[in-house]
Amino acid sequence: MESVPTHQPLVEMDGITKRFPGVIANEAVDFDIRPGEVHTLLGENGAGKSTLMNVLYGLYHADEGEIRLRGKPTIINSPSDAIENGIGMIHQHFMLVPTLTVAENVALGLPSARRLLQDLKPVQERIRELSETYGLHVDPDAYIWQLAVGERQRVEIMKAIYRDVSVLILDEPTSVLTPSEVDDLFITLRQMTEGGRGLVFISHKLHEVMNLSDRITVLRGGRVTGRTTPAESSRERLAHMMVGREVRLAPRRGESETGQPRISINDLQVLGDRGTPAVEGLQLEVRSGEVVGIAGVSGNGQRELAEAMSGLRPAASGQIVMNGIDTTHKTPKEIRRLGVSYIPEERMRDGTIGEFSVAENLILTNHDLPPTSRRGFLNFNEIETSCSTLVERFTVKTPSLETTTSNLSGGNIQKLIIARELSGDPKVLIAAQPTRGVDIGAAEYIHSVLMDRRSEGTAILLISEDLDEVIGLSDRIAVMFEGRIMGILDREEATVHRLGLLMAGVSEQES
């Protein structure tokens, strides 16, 4: 895209500094948005991307710096100020009211055509018109709670288009979409820039950034560490700018010998939270020394599968055999004692107790066993020695073993969980979203640890929404859709395109 117009920028942010207690989230950041372009903000979690855009959207106030809109210095104190100035934002967590309809969500905060009466008719009509124009299919009368994630995002975009924004900020908009939904989204976004709108695309997914951007600004630790365009750059160079050193994007896969089956799942059915089947007729086998990846958009039964395997959720029918023993109706503790480890996807909710110290979290799974405790008393000398070893071996960065766990960064908490789960030399490892939300450095490390376990003969079930991760680590990839396995591909034949179709529920025969 060399056709970037050189008009006056829609937005100029000059020398923006934003401090939080103990942290500088943005330091003298310059950023601008021109009409008709997609300007990407690239960076790791905590690099300050969202902070910068929250300043522009009036959610935070900058401590220093100036914002100019079409050349005019402007103070944006609140989202209403931003909206009045034609700035819209699509947040990472959707800002929709589930109990209201699409039209009501769109109309929220706007004056009604009939003043004190809420008149939704014109809103509904306008939504239908815009749906046509932009190919954004949304039913104005549907309730948000009835909609799938992809549809909800279309409602978010509709809200912005309806308000006729000239600048739209999209904070990690693709994290919940299937590859084909991402393609559709990018078409819509391109269409929006053609009308002269300027878009800010916040992301850490390198291939999407290369695909969509006109310009790229890279942030690290709150500072700008690079400005480039896709034409002048590559994924490797972008990763270097993000992390500040060379990064191995594809994990090193060591030698591994696959042996006997360690996980055999037969016709498994598991119910979800609402009592409806979340996993149906699932058939799966993982051998020692093998990584089987489960790809799929979240909410297709992956969480329920992992919970049933770890004993946290009862299986409605079918059989789970791990390490040669039927674990279908065993308790989590019994399953763990069989050499099964589990890295849960919600590290703060299921993986650790935030208020506990690092050491306490490290002994959660063996505190009642010798040598950690003897005759009902905790053995603090032993705990100190073993935990120090683990923290060192798994490079968990923590001031001390007594530090409260919730004070650590996401990446370090994840390393702590992995240290605990891998300390017992597991035969089977269930790893759910092991690198979600952690920085590239930690992700790189976690990947190498998982690959080491594979070489040592652990059977690993890797559940991940990150396709690059699944393809990079797995020997075979199973795609889950609506509780079923749509297909299993060998590593060599797995492409984003083929996986994407399966993730959208299109079986190989149909396509």
Place this chain on the structure above:
Amino acid sequence: MSDFLTVSVLLATIASAIRLATPFLLAALGETIGQRSGVLNLGVEGVMLLGAYGAYYATLRTDSVMFGILISLVVGGVMGIAYGVVTLALRAEQGISGIGIFIFGLGLSDLLFQKQVGTPTPIDGLGDVAIPLLGDLPVVGEVLFHQNALVYVAFLLVPVLWFVINRTPFGLNVRAVGETPEAADSLGVSVNRTRYITIIVGNAMAGLAGGALALELGIFQQNLTNGHGFIAIALVYFGAWRPIGVMAGAMVFGLVSATVLQWKTLGIVVGTTASIVGMFPAVLTILVLVLVSRRTGQPSALTRPFQRGH
């Protein structure tokens, strides 16, 4: 003869049920609008007591019932501002703050009564108003349309409140703020301004509910409301946060209370039995809440203070 008596007793019971339901209804509708915006106010009872005392004292001094009603609204509104500052600006825990408001209202109303009035002096309360035409209808007219003005106000507020919540931009804001305040905020709807309005209006209605009680009875005494405010909160849950459901709940309580009262007056229950029967409304509250534990319709953001960026 005995048939006539039964029918007339029944009619009188219904008429009295409507009358007794009125304070419940006013307070519960006020609580409904507050809860729909995501704010729980456990202090309804305290606000009712202050409203009741305010209405009583103002009427006693000026002989104007209208002035008494006005004062009960103002007292409730002021308590609403106070509760808003505590829970919205200072973001205090709503459950605990509400209990504080209750104890404050209980104590202050009694203190003022002891200091300013001392000996219970009856006032001329609200007189019945017959609605033209409708009041002339046989049976129905007598039961429904010979009531005091606040009864009509309370029941008229049911459709009015429904309309405001479901058919106005303000109501859309209220529903959004009670469910997903972050979404409302991101679209420029002021979460706290919306909540201030609902709390002040809701508390004014609680004050009015207390006033209705005092003016109906023509008297004030310590703890005059005797749990009305707490039952009103229960009615909001019973009514699944919908005005019409709340009205149904208020009528059930009105009927039970009226029946108990009727039995006592007619001497059907006396002594200890009467005291036990007098507990029916309270027992009913517990039963209802156990049965209606589904909580469908409960605003998701109920009791959750809003702070931008959290």
